[in-house]
Amino acid sequence: GWGGRGRKAKRGDVRAAILALLSEEPRNGYQIIQEIAERSEGGWKPSPGAVYPALQQLTDEGLVISEESEGRKTFRLTEAGRNYIESHADEVRAPWDEMRPDIDDNTADLWHIARQSAFAMMQVLQTGSDAQIREARKTLIETRRKLYQILADDEPGEE
Structure with a gap:
């Protein structure tokens, strides 16, 4: 966005954002990127090079599972993922709130x-x-x- 800057994303913000969004509903990688950009009012738009490796890591950890439908991979939380979010509420927050540009x-x-x-x-x-x-x-x-x-x-x- 123009007219002001939010803060820079920290390590773990992409992971937290993905978990927060997937706790609402299943999404594909593109939808995750777009939703973060929209919720941060343009202050943060993570790159595919940040989102897809984080999704792979969450999949490897068993917190997320991917399902392919019509050539698209959709990601959703596993039971372990939902339990993780409940026990790590301080970590799994909405990091996009802090990245909204400071504009009038x-x-x-x-x-x-x-x-x-x-x-x-x-x-x-x-x-x-x-x-x-x-x-x-x-x-x-x-x-x-x-x-x-x-x-x-x-x-x-x-x-």
Whole structure:
């Protein structure tokens, strides 16, 4: 995220996050990465190179089991994994809470609107006609121009 930084992930944070998420429901590796990024409000997005080895380690420890369905591996807690979470509640917390960027409400609101706009653009691309896509392109070009114009203008109220 922009406008502030959360703290850097520590050793064990990926493991704790995976266990916390799998305690809610089974997930694949991609879903784990996306959920951490979403819950940390963009402050932390662990790489596949951090998540998949941690999943393998948890599998080796017998805390997690993987099941393949339709070519996708989904991971879920084993009984031993659920027992581990109960006896290690201090370790298995939500580390993403500490990694949210420190941003004000205006910045968070602007990011939220930008994400919603990106989803709307994807809908236009997926379902829009050629004419609708051309119109959306014009709108984005105009929006980009206006955003740069905001920076070029004097601060509002400075006259």
